[in-house]
Amino acid sequence: MSEVFTKSMARNIYYGGSVFFILLFLALTFDTMGTLPEQDNRAAITPQVALGKKVWEENNCIGCHTLLGEGAYFAPELGNVYKRFGNSTEAIKAFIKSRPVNGVPGRRSMPQFNLTEEELEAIAQFLKYSSEIDTQDWPPNIQG
Amino acid sequence: MKYASQAVSKLYFMAAIGLFVGQILFGLILGLQYVIGDFLFPAIPFNVARMVHTNLLIVWLLFGFMGAAYYLVPEEAERELYSPKLAVALFWIFLVAGALTILGYLLVPYAGLAKMTGNDLLPTMGREFLEQPTITKIGIVVVALGFLYNVGMTILTGRKTVITMVLLTGLTGLAVLFLFSFYNPVNLVLDKYYWWWVVHLWVEGVWELILGSILAFVLIKVTGVDREVIEKWLYVIIAMTLITGIIGTGHHYFWIGTPGYWQWLGSVFSALEPIPFFMMTVFAFNMVNKRRLNHPNKAAVLWAEGTAVMAFLGAGVWGFMHTLAPVNYYTHGTQITAAHGHMAFYGAYVMIVLTIISYAWPIMRGEKAANKRAQVVEMWSFWLMTVSMVFITLFLTGAGVLQTWLQRYTDTPLPFMEVQAKIAPFYWMREVAGLVFMIGLVLYVYSFFAKGESAGDATPV
Amino acid sequence: MLVVLTFLNVLLGTRGYAGSWVQLLTVLLIWAKGSLIIEFFMHLHTAPAFWRGMVHGWLAVVCAGIAGVAVW
Amino acid sequence: MLSIPSRSQPQLPGDLAVWVLILAELLVFGVFFLAYVAAFHGHVALFRAGQATLSIPAATFNTLALITASALVVQAIVALQAGHTRKAGWWFAGAAVLGLLFLLNKWLELHHHMQAGISLSTSLFYMFYLGLVFFHFMHVLAGVLILAWMSRRCFQPRPPGMNAAWSAGAYWHMVDLVWVVLFPLVYLL
Structure with missing residues (x-):
């Protein structure tokens, strides 16, 4: 079985293929950006939510929990915790507040972050x- | 060693191995925290230990890539490094910045670290793998630019080969994509969408170019196969990587608030992502079989072959297992992901860095290969680490399957923590496998100091 | 030849015939046209058996998939 | 059917690298075709309703354009093999123009749908239809660029080698082959 296999053709396919799929990916990103407003719940983003995201990040919550399935797998998923806690923000607040400073002997426990009421x-x-x-x-x- | 300036990579390799040891140490702590929940609590809570574990991994791999580049670029370009001084300076900057960041993680509460480093000005912290303070991120960009400048000038003013050009594309892509780590919108969906441009397009995109070019370089050296042959296969393999991997990003866009069509696109393209890894395995074994010389560095050949196999298993097979949207619906964010992550990172990136270290280190010490006894020790460490990683992956997969079943798939799903208690035996076994891995790593470090009779010169087949 | 087959294809598709035999016929036409392209345009009739088999195999699998649904 | 001197030994027409690419592309398209078929089976009414909004005459024209272009590419290769480089250049150019016609026609069709406010997220049918057609559209675009490039090189002092010509041809025929399946599948079935 004889065949021709040249480096220049392999190179052309590498460059051509990469550009092709990068462009395709950008086109899909463009379409996604146009569709997102319908499903990303951006209307609900208030300054309070923005502060909440910052609190989330500055306490490295993602280091134990997942959020929409991404993060660490040590503690429960929080993307739906509001619903799991019976659609109650109060329950979430109460849980975070109640964490013991020195943990629970032998068990996993969320640290006490000493967050303000705000x-x-x-x-x-x-x-x-x-x-x-x-x-x-x-x-x-x-x-x- | 052909060029004196190649020696700077020794620094980088030393740092890489040192940080690797640290990473595994924290891995063991994490593993123990999975089963003894209050281990080291509240001194080192899980999130801190995990951050140290993953960030050390990224940083030591970057050290490894840079060391590899400083070693192979002068040899390929047939000239001294553009500026060895810059390389040394950047090394110390990177090491000190990295060490300070890790110390910051360990000594200051994360929120305090955020305040100290001015996260308010440009909030970028607190996202998985991108936990570094903004100022560290800026430091990474500076180091990356200086590194690219140094390597780029060497390549562009010297002999240009496929290997160096692919490496340069990969490194440039690495630096450019990292810039997306500075984009952190409040909108969670947008945040996640572009976060993957760093994470996915790194490990399933540009890093694979770096992996491919390092592997190609080592294969040319240890097999003596014609450069033309290896280079054109390199092109074809990385072309397949990008063709499947770029749209393959879609497998992260299934459940984060993005349109439904990503489920189809992500499933199809990422289902094809194993192909380039498979080609790489076939390629590596083919080249070794067609070798024209018997290189005395048997350990390096073993690492190179191991990389190809384990990358295929970890990234290819374990990735494929849960990449189809209907499967991922149940496995997303479970221990299955952890299993895949461990084997893929070890197989693809840890092993390629150890491959180039294994090849380059003896040469930098003025020998063709390490002495026979040292090589035997090194090969023992290869098998210990690789086999225990296989077991870590299998145990985590077992944990993941059970978790998926109990928490996601049944009609009576159990709460997360109850499920965790039920899968604890798997975590114990994983921890034991992790200990064996640590023993392998200690043996690996010891292999650098082992004395014995010389390994001889390369002989024609 | 290909042109004729295309028109036949369109004819079948547009006349609104229902039933799986029409669909099967359509699949048959796809297969015929595809084979012609593979053999003569792509010039695979002089190619090594592996490549010829792969491309023909692809066409066969796709056609079988479509036909499978038509009958099912 | 067409007279191309056959060779004694089995040989792949074109570069091995291109054939690896072709197999990969066929694999991608093949998986999408089968996915389409499966989705069709699950939502027959939705797909039938969607198909009714498509223009069959336009797509028929497009099929003919692609097939003719493929035939022209074959002529170009025959001419190039015989050493008639300028003639080959014209054949390639002709094929590229037909490809352009395809693109124009297809663009009008896609534009029409976009005007109607239809997007990838409108329904499962349109996701498949637009996705497949757009993906193929990009391939035709790439193919036209390749053919135009080949044509240009034919008029230059150093004409392209046979390996390049066969490879370009093989890629174009692959695009054609995919369309020959795609057209009946999406428009007619």
Whole structure:
């Protein structure tokens, strides 16, 4: 079986193929950006939600939890925690507040972050906003 | 060693291995925290340990890539490095910045670190893998630019080969895509969408170019196969990588608030992502079989072949397992993801860095290959680490399957923490496998100091 | 030849015939046209068996998939 | 049917690298075709309603354009093999123009749908229709660029080698082959 296999052709395919698929990806991104307003719940983003996201980030919550399935797998999914806690921001706040400083012997426990009342309300609102993003019906059930 | 300036890579390799040890140490802590929940609490909570574990991984791999570039670029370009001084300076800047960041993670509460480093001015912290303070991120950009300048000038003013051009494209892509880590909109969906441009397009895009070119370089050296042959296969393989991998980003856009068509696009293209890895395996073994010389560095050949196989298994097979949207619907964000992540990172990136270190280190010490006993020790460490990683992956997969079943798939789903208690035996076994990995790593470090009779010269087949 | 087959294809498709035999015929036409392209345009009739088999195999699988649904 | 001197030994017409690409592309299209078929099976009424909004005459014209262009490419290769480089250049140019016609026609069709406010997210049918057609559209675009490039090189002092010509041809025929399946599948079935 004889065949021709040249380096220049392989190179052309590498460059051509890359450019082709980068352009395609950009086109799809463009389309996605146009569609997002319908499903990313951006109307619900208030200054409070913005503060909540900042609290979320500055306490590295993603280091234990997942949010919409992404993050660490050490603690429960929080994308739907608002719904799991019976559509209650108060329940979320109460849980965060109640964490013991020195943990629970032998068990995993969330640290006590000593958040202010404003921060607590903000993070709860952020989690409420997250739970209302259209995620194509994910997670499969309320347990996340 | 053909060019004196190649020696700077020694610094980089040393740092890489040192940080690797640190990474595994924190891996063991994490593994223990999975089963003894209050281990080291509240001194080192899980999130801090995990951040250290993953960030050390990224940083030491970057050290490894840079060291590899400083070693192979002068040899390929047939000239001294453009500026060895810059390379040394950047090394210390990067190391000190990295060490300070890690110390910051460990000594200051994360929120305090955010305040200290002015996260208010440009909030970029607190996102998975991108936890570094904004100022560290800026430092990474500066180091990357200086590094690119140094390597780029060497390549562009010297002999240009396919290997160096692909490497340069990969490194440039790495630096450019990292810029998206500074974009952090409040809109969570947008945040996640572009976050993947760093994470996915790194590990399933440009990093694979770096992997491919390092592997090609080592294969040319240890097999003596014609450069033409290796270079055109390199082109075809990385072309396939980008053709499948770029739209393959879609497998992260299933459930984060993005349009439904990504489920189809992501599933199809990422289902094809194993192809380039498969080609790489076939390619590596073919080249070794067609070798025209018997290189005395048997360990380096073993690492190179191991990379091809484990990258295929970890990135290809384990990735494919949960990449189809209907499967991913149930497995998304479970221990299955962790299993895939461990084997893919080890197989593709850890092993390629160890391959180039294995090849280059003896040469930088003035030998063709390490002595026979050192090589035997090194090969033992290869098998210990690789086999224990296979077991870590299998145990995590077991944990993930059970977790998916109990928490997601049944009619009576159990809460997260109850499920975690039920899968604890898998975590224990994973921890044991992790200990074996650590033993392998200690043996690996020891292999640099082992003494024995010389390994001899390359002989024609 | 290909042109004629295309018109036949269109004719079948537009006349609104229902039923799986029309669909099967359509698939048959796809297969015929595809084979012609592979053999003569792509010039695979002088190619090594592996490549010829791969491309023909692709066409066969796709056609079988379409036909499968038509009958099912 | 067409007279191309056959060779004694089995040989791949074109570069191995191109054939690897062709197999990969066929694989992608093939998976999407089968996915389409499966989705069709699940939502027959939706797909039938969607198909009714498509223009069959325009697509028929497009099929003929692509097939003719493929035939012209074959002529170009025959001419090039015989050493008639200028003639080959014209054949390539003709094929490229037909490809352009395809693109123009297709663009009008897509534009029409976009005007009607239809997008990838409108329905499952339109996701497949627009996705497949646009993906193929990009391939034709790439093919036209390649053919135009080949044509230009034919008029230059150093004409392209046979390997390049066969490879360009093989890629174009692949685009044609995919359309020959895509057209009946999406428009007619």
